[in-house]
Amino acid sequence: MITYVIRRLIWAIPFLFAASLVAFALITLPPGDYVTTMAQTLAESGDQVDQARLAALRARYGLDQPLIVQYFMWIGGVLQGDFGMSFEWNQPVADLIWERLGLSFILEFSTLIFAWGVALPIGVYSAVRKYSVGDYVASVLGFLGLALPNFLIALVLMYIAVVHFGTDVTGLFSPQYRDAPWSWAKFTNLLAHLWIPVIILGTSTTASLIRIMRANLLDELSKPYVVTARAKGLSEWKLILKYPVRLALNPFVSTIGWAFPQLISGAVITAYVLSLPTAGPLMLQALLAQDMYLAGAFILLLCCFSIVGMLISDILLALVDPRIRFR
Amino acid sequence: MNKFTTALMGGALACSMFVVGVHAQEFNEAPEFDTQVAAGELPPVEERLPDQPEVVTPLREIGTYGGTLRFGLRGSSDHNHILRLVGPQGLVRWDPVFSGVVPNLAESYEVNDNATEFTFRLRSGLKWSDGEPFTVEDVLFNVNDLLLNQDFAPTPPRYTADGQPMSVEKIDDLTVRFTFPAPAGSFLYDLAMPLGQHPVLYAKHYCSQFHPGYNDDVETLVTQSGVGDWQSLFRQQCGDIEIPARWGNPDRPTMDPWIISSPYTGGATQVTLVRNPYFWQVDTEGNQLPYIDELSADVAQDVESLILAVIGGNIDLGLRHIDSISNRPVLAENQERGNYRMFAANPGGGQYMTIDLNLTHKDPELRELFDQKDFRIALSLGMDRQEIIDTVLLGQSEPWQLGDFPGSPYYNEQLSTQYLEHDPDRANELLDTLGYERGSDGIRTLPSGRKISFQIDVIPTNTPDHVDILGLIEAQWREIGVEMKVNPLERSFFFDRITVANAHDAAVWPNNGGALVNYPTKLVPLHQDSRWGIAWMQWYTTQGESGEEPPEDINERLDLWEQIRATAVPAEREALYAELNQRAADAFEVLGVAKSITTYGIANKDLVNVPDEMPNSWEWPTPAPTLLQTWFYKTN
Numbered sequence: 001m002i003t004y005v006i007r008r009l010i011w012a013i014p015f016l017f018a019a020s021l022v023a024f025a026l027i028t029l030p031p032g033d034y035v036t037t038m039a040q041t042l043a044e045s046g047d048q049v050d051q052a053r054l055a056a057l058r059a060r061y062g063l064d065q066p067l068i069v070q071y072f073m074w075i076g077g078v079l080q081g082d083f084g085m086s087f088e089w090n091q092p093v094a095d096l097i098w099e100r101l102g103l104s105f106i107l108e109f110s111t112l113i114f115a116w117g118v119a120l121p122i123g124v125y126s127a128v129r130k131y132s133v134g135d136y137v138a139s140v141l142g143f144l145g146l147a148l149p150n151f152l153i154a155l156v157l158m159y160i161a162v163v164h165f166g167t168d169v170t171g172l173f174s175p176q177y178r179d180a181p182w183s184w185a186k187f188t189n190l191l192a193h194l195w196i197p198v199i200i201l202g203t204s205t206t207a208s209l210i211r212i213m214r215a216n217l218l219d220e221l222s223k224p225y226v227v228t229a230r231a232k233g234l235s236e237w238k239l240i241l242k243y244p245v246r247l248a249l250n251p252f253v254s255t256i257g258w259a260f261p262q263l264i265s266g267a268v269i270t271a272y273v274l275s276l277p278t279a280g281p282l283m284l285q286a287l288l289a290q291d292m293y294l295a296g297a298f299i300l301l302l303c304c305f306s307i308v309g310m311l312i313s314d315i316l317l318a319l320v321d322p323r324i325r326f327r
Numbered sequence: 328m329n330k331f332t333t334a335l336m337g338g339a340l341a342c343s344m345f346v347v348g349v350h351a352q353e354f355n356e357a358p359e360f361d362t363q364v365a366a367g368e369l370p371p372v373e374e375r376l377p378d379q380p381e382v383v384t385p386l387r388e389i390g391t392y393g394g395t396l397r398f399g400l401r402g403s404s405d406h407n408h409i410l411r412l413v414g415p416q417g418l419v420r421w422d423p424v425f426s427g428v429v430p431n432l433a434e435s436y437e438v439n440d441n442a443t444e445f446t447f448r449l450r451s452g453l454k455w456s457d458g459e460p461f462t463v464e465d466v467l468f469n470v471n472d473l474l475l476n477q478d479f480a481p482t483p484p485r486y487t488a489d490g491q492p493m494s495v496e497k498i499d500d501l502t503v504r505f506t507f508p509a510p511a512g513s514f515l516y517d518l519a520m521p522l523g524q525h526p527v528l529y530a531k532h533y534c535s536q537f538h539p540g541y542n543d544d545v546e547t548l549v550t551q552s553g554v555g556d557w558q559s560l561f562r563q564q565c566g567d568i569e570i571p572a573r574w575g576n577p578d579r580p581t582m583d584p585w586i587i588s589s590p591y592t593g594g595a596t597q598v599t600l601v602r603n604p605y606f607w608q609v610d611t612e613g614n615q616l617p618y619i620d621e622l623s624a625d626v627a628q629d630v631e632s633l634i635l636a637v638i639g640g641n642i643d644l645g646l647r648h649i650d651s652i653s654n655r656p657v658l659a660e661n662q663e664r665g666n667y668r669m670f671a672a673n674p675g676g677g678q679y680m681t682i683d684l685n686l687t688h689k690d691p692e693l694r695e696l697f698d699q700k701d702f703r704i705a706l707s708l709g710m711d712r713q714e715i716i717d718t719v720l721l722g723q724s725e726p727w728q729l730g731d732f733p734g735s736p737y738y739n740e741q742l743s744t745q746y747l748e749h750d751p752d753r754a755n756e757l758l759d760t761l762g763y764e765r766g767s768d769g770i771r772t773l774p775s776g777r778k779i780s781f782q783i784d785v786i787p788t789n790t791p792d793h794v795d796i797l798g799l800i801e802a803q804w805r806e807i808g809v810e811m812k813v814n815p816l817e818r819s820f821f822f823d824r825i826t827v828a829n830a831h832d833a834a835v836w837p838n839n840g841g842a843l844v845n846y847p848t849k850l851v852p853l854h855q856d857s858r859w860g861i862a863w864m865q866w867y868t869t870q871g872e873s874g875e876e877p878p879e880d881i882n883e884r885l886d887l888w889e890q891i892r893a894t895a896v897p898a899e900r901e902a903l904y905a906e907l908n909q910r911a912a913d914a915f916e917v918l919g920v921a922k923s924i925t926t927y928g929i930a931n932k933d934l935v936n937v938p939d940e941m942p943n944s945w946e947w948p949t950p951a952p953t954l955l956q957t958w959f960y961k962t963n
Contacts (some may be wrong), residue, residue, distance in 0.1 A: 030817070030819065031820050031823060040822075086593055088403065088593070089575070090563040090570065090571070090575065163638065165912060175597060175625075178596050236903055272629055273628075273629050273630075279593065284628075285403040
């Protein structure tokens with residue numbers, strides 16, 4: 001297993017290199033650069049920008065250099081652990097990213113727990129009690145959850161909250177805790193706000209997991225080993241949980257692999273709408289503003305997370321399901 | 328001293344006489360400062376204020392202290408929103424109705440007759456927000472060590488005349504003089520605009536630590552911060568007029584009414600500004616301004632969530648981002664629920680959309696076509712402007728060509744109102760006379776047999792309405808046998824194609840108005856916004872090195888513009904402008920469609936001293952010159 005992990009990690013290096021090159025090319029592909037984009041964005045709000053200062057900025061940021069030179073300036077820094085400065089904020093990219101990533105992690109983790117916690121029992125129930133009233137209710141809710149885009153649920157919920165209840169469901173903290181250092185009170189405040197985005201973000205994952213669980217379990221339930229076990233007199237719930245459910249769990253474990261890149265790219269639009277202080281909106285902003293180093297760092301991290309996530313889910317899969325072997 | 332400055336000096340003098348009266352009485356301060364003074368954390372208010380603080384008369388009533396002004400910031404490129412609230416605290420500022428400049432950090436000023444020497448007398452005893460004195464030395468530092476220091480950044484053109492930079496000298500401890508090598512007629516206006524704050528932007532005692540001329544060890548700081556060079560470090564710590572970092576460092580001293588406490592940084596979710604204890608204005612009863620304790624903004628990513636916050640009553644002041652025509656019904660409908668009222672923001676002039684045909688087109692056939700005044704007149708007559716206004720602009724504008732609105736000293740009736748009527752018969756007649764016969768599909772043809780067909784470039788994301796308007800015009804022009812195609816472009820392509828390559832047939836753009844401060848880009852080819860004469864503009868801005876030489880008439884207008892720039896006397900400026908307007912009116916180069924429209928912002932119902940209407944512009948950075956420091960909450 002150790003050699004397997006090492007081999008996978010070594011393969012990751014050329015992949016990351018290629019990914020960084022593609023990422024950088026994609027970021028610089030749209031016409032113009034950070035400076036023109038900034039000037040245009042300000043112009044849309046009626047502001048004017050000093051042309052002389054713009055030219056100086058472009059030279060300072062090296063935007064007048066050929067693309068390949070800019071790439072090596074960037075990747076050279078990254079290899080030394082320096083992600084560079086954000087053009088827009090004059091702040092180190094690393095600070096900006098880590099600040100947001102912590103909250104992304106909490107949100108993503110909570111959403112995953114929520115989705116599993118809800119999907120697992122409901123999925124098992126709908127499979128075992130196929131075509132019961134409960135199964136139909138779960139199925140309808142599941143289809144609804146799959147069909148409704150998360151950001152739409154967010155918008156509707158925000159509107160209802162503001163117009164009918166006079167409250168605000170955006171953000172992750174009350175105003176007095178936003179800039180406060182971490183404390184127990186801040187943590188409980190976070191929990192008080194967290195459930196809304198967790199439910200909004202969790203609906204589609206939960207819905208799809210319910211469907212997957214139900215389908216997988218139904219496949220297993222009719223297999224001969226289940227009949228055998230039942231014939232041997234094993235209690236029904238113990239039987240189901242110990243054998244078929246364990247096999248049906250594989251897709252759940254695979255979702256861990258997706259969860260890692262979701263730390264950054266997860267639910268960008270929903271987080272944008274809800275003004276959540278997570279990594280997604282910052283990445284979108286950086287891409288829109290052509291803030292190259294910030295956007296580049298995000299995309300590079302996204303690739304790293306994908307690689308690590310897939311590796312972890314492969315390992316877990318092998319641990320959960322003895323039929324799967326490392327090769 | 329000329330007439331212009333005498334009038335202004337008179338105002339300043341009256342102001343300072345008033346101050347003497349106030350000085351005898353006691354000054355008051357916010358309760359929070361009372362406590363701090365009692366605890367010995369802050370010097371008493373008399374010592375914090377200048378010797379003679381500027382006395383501001385509030386618009387309606389004397390206020391009371393307290394409250395938070397909540398506004399909505401977006402997560403990116405919204406730093407100028409903060410600037411528009413605290414205001415550019417320069418040597419001079421605009422008056423609240425945008426009719427001229429008044430002294431600000433300077434107590435008075437003098438301009439010599441040919442507008443080459445500008446002498447400013449600073450208020451005595453001014454202090455930065457950390458309590459350090461504001462002096463002539465700060466001005467010298469800003470100008471000599473940064474503004475004129477090419478190592479830091481190129482000198483912006485408004486601090487130069489005839490291509491040569493201005494110079495600055497200290498006359499005495501409170502007086503400073505700027506000298507230009509040639510007349511700089513609009514320098515006072517420039518100083519009142521947001522971009523004119525450079526001479527007093529940075530506090531020497533703080534910012535000089537990031538300057539190699541004052542700190543030999545600046546390299547160490549550069550290495551520690553990892554920014555690469557001292558210029559970047561300086562901008563990171565002390566900001567610049569228009570970069571987010573200006574609002575990113577709470578330690579940077581300013582002269583603003585409120586100072587940053589929760590900074591606007593990349594990850595910020597909330598931005599807060601708190602009262603400056605050393606702010607240098609008082610009201611007529613000697614109460615130190617500002618009245619309102621705090622400015623506070625949630626950082627929202629999405630404009631829709633800003634609107635929602637307005638409806639929910641979570642915003643006390645909003646104009647930027649939310650004032651589009653399509654939002655107006657929603658905002659008007661929810662005034663009760665959101666506890667706000669609406670105020671009007673009026674553009675001083677200008678057009679919602681102008682159509683610039685490329686008169687320097689690289690294609691000789693199209694160029695010859697566009698070059699005919701009668702062809703342009705036919706296009707203008709072929710447009711049904713009222714239909715456009717009624718359908719796209721909800722009836723909120725009126726047909727207009729170019730130039731300022733009536734009431735402005737720069738108004739020219741012919742320039743603004745010629746050929747506005749919808750008269751397809753006459754348009755057809757004109758085109759027939761020009762000899763363009765209709766083909767079988769109803770579209771007219773050029774003598775070569777080529778169809779009269781051209782594209783109009785537009786950026787859909789900038790002003791989505793423009794695409795709708797062009798759609799209507801497309802159909803209207805088809806009636807007179809002219810084929811026009813709408814060409815929506817991504818904004819950077821738009822700029823590459825037009826400003827760099829001059830490869831467009833025609834383009835549309837909103838045109839800012841107000842001749843007091845605006846470049847007349849539609850009358851003279853001076854700027855990238857002069858999309859009707861890009862090649863001439865290039866020739867003018869590069870002093871003949873690139874582009875192509877303009878025809879005689881345009882050359883004379885360029886000369887007129889140079890004269891206007893060098894004239895500080897309003898009456899002379901107006902006379903020169905009148906001639907420029909008349910020449911442009913006779914030439915009829917650019918087609919206007921409709922007047923710029925008045926938009927509406929929202930203000931909390933309990934806020935007092937908010938004007939019911941105000942100018943809307945960047946040069947007069949709405950709403951700052953109405954002096955937010957005099958606004959307050961009245962609770963019944």
